[in-house]
Amino acid sequence: MxxxxxxxxxxxxxxxxxxxxxxxxxxxxxxxxxxxxxxxxxxxxxxxxFTDFDGFLAELVVDRIARIRQRGEVLLGAVGQGSVVENLTGMLTELFGSVAVAIVSLTISRDGLRARLREAVPTGVPILSEAGQVIRDYLAAEQAGGRIPPTADTDVLGLTLIGSTHMMFADRTGARPAEADVRAFVASVVPA
CATH class of the missing domain: 1.10.10.60 (Homeodomain-like)
Structure with missing residues (x-):
């Protein structure tokens, strides 16, 4: 240029x-x-x-975290609408069908990047932690609205959904799971 x-x-x-x-x-x-x-x-x-390459990468991750939070607002707007399984399937498929899996691998592999991200994301794995919170917030809102049983542990459900769906998508070189597979998994975990 x-x-x-x-x-x-x-x-x-x-x-x-x-x-x-x-x-x-x-x-x-x-x-x-x-x-x-x-x-x-x-x-x-x-x-x-950007100050340096790790600074660039840190800002990229923080920007993508902000997008997850925006997507979380959309998901919260769906509380009480459609089916819980469909809402979660859409969120999880969109999240892990994006660059999120590669960003998780990137943050795990670069010590300097993780150190910089600790300022913005003090605990957990960046991207996964924020996505997990979005899912837990949605599940809690659906529980408050009566669409998730009151005895369900929404924190455990949220972490299970994020962790397991991440594992389904983790191999970036293999075939991506079909949305039907994600839906079947979500339906098996989320209590009706």
Whole structure:
């Protein structure tokens, strides 16, 4: 890219490029050079907007966490509507069908990134912790509305759904689970 050409949203350009590299080649292939090459820009653009590469990755993860929280608001808006199983299936399929699995692998593999993320995410595995909270909040709201039995432990249900669905999607190189498989799992876990 020629110098002097205005970049409209360098952050989103670089974040999108990082996601494509992650999805295509995995966390081990994610470097600043791979990101800027994928974005079609000079390497200096990344360093102009971020302190260093781990800083860039930390901001990418925090941005994706914010998107999970926004999706959680949509899920909470569905309380009392549709079926609980369908609502959860949609959330889990969308979450793990995205770049989330690759981001989890990335955060596990980079000590510097995890250290930076501890400021924003003090406990748990980033992405999984936030998604688990979104699911637990939704289950608690459905329980308050009478669609989940009062004896159900929504914390355990939420963690079970997040952990097990993550395992279903964890192999980024294998076949993705069908939505019907996710639905069948959710239906087997969530009490009617």
């Amino acid at each position: 020629p110098t002097g050409v205005a970049m409209r949203d360098a952050r989103e350009l670089l974040f999108g490029a990082a996601e494509r590299v992650l999805l295509r080649d995995g966390p081990e292939a994610l470097t600043s050079r791979a990101v800027t090459t994928e974005a079609g820009c000079a390497k200096g653009l990344l360093h102009k907007h």
